[in-house]
Amino acid sequence: MLPLCEIKDTDLNKPGIVIIDARGGKDSWQRYMAGHLKNAIYADLDKHLAASVTDAAVGGRHPLPEIKDFATLLGTWGITPDSHVIVYDDKSAANSAARLWWMLQAIGHEKVQVINGGLQAAIHASVPLSTDVYTPVPAVPYPVTLTYKGTADITETAAAAQDDHRLVIDVRETARYLGQTEPIDLIAGHIPGAVNLPYVKNLDADGNYLPAEALRKAYEEVLTNVEPENVIVHCGSGVTACHTLLGMAHAGIIGPKLYVGSWSEWSRRGLPIATDKR
Incomplete structure (x- = not known):
């Protein structure tokens, strides 16, 4: 099953479909209530897709929940190994949708897809929205x-x-990678030896993923001769990195790993930090 689906080609009413609205942010519930796909289950990044943070220096700002807790949550959502899960958010999958996709495939769930273009694509396709809590x-x-x-x-x-x-890819904005700014974590810069491939380069001007062929070409220019299983992808806290891992899967590049702690963990451990403030 392809990891991305087009809203115009997706039958959201098909039996066995479970729709998850995975918008993140402090006002995500309010945005969900203002309009979401019919029968979409609300998922909160901090509550559902990450464990509570006791020390960001160990696991980062969005550590993975205990796998048994995630299993219980999926059961609460009615998800079984036979479910076809369709996820979306309102940030072109860069917020939480790709993270949930990654978590599901990381436990072996096969039928999970992310709506290409997210909520905006659904609105553009005239898919009716609901304000009912499902x-x-x-x-x-x-x-x-x-x-x-x-x-x-x-x-x-x-x-x-x-x-x-081997290769470590940092998908944060270039200014953060270069150490020119750091709006979230304590120290600016990047992991020495990591290369920068901002996640926004996965997208076209409309907020949709580029075609698989274009993505594969862009990734292979960075990977050169490194095998996919020797690639590690990270971001600030292990969420946006999943956007690129989703893009890689869409491009047929299977095997790269996620460094969950990402920069939020690395930058708090007293480890070497590279900057380039040109």
């Missing part, structure tokens, strides 16, 4: 393994950034 029929906790697949910790990331046969 309550799903719960199921048993989702059967999971012991851990999320495809993650890299801080030690592996540090080693990979200094290895010519």
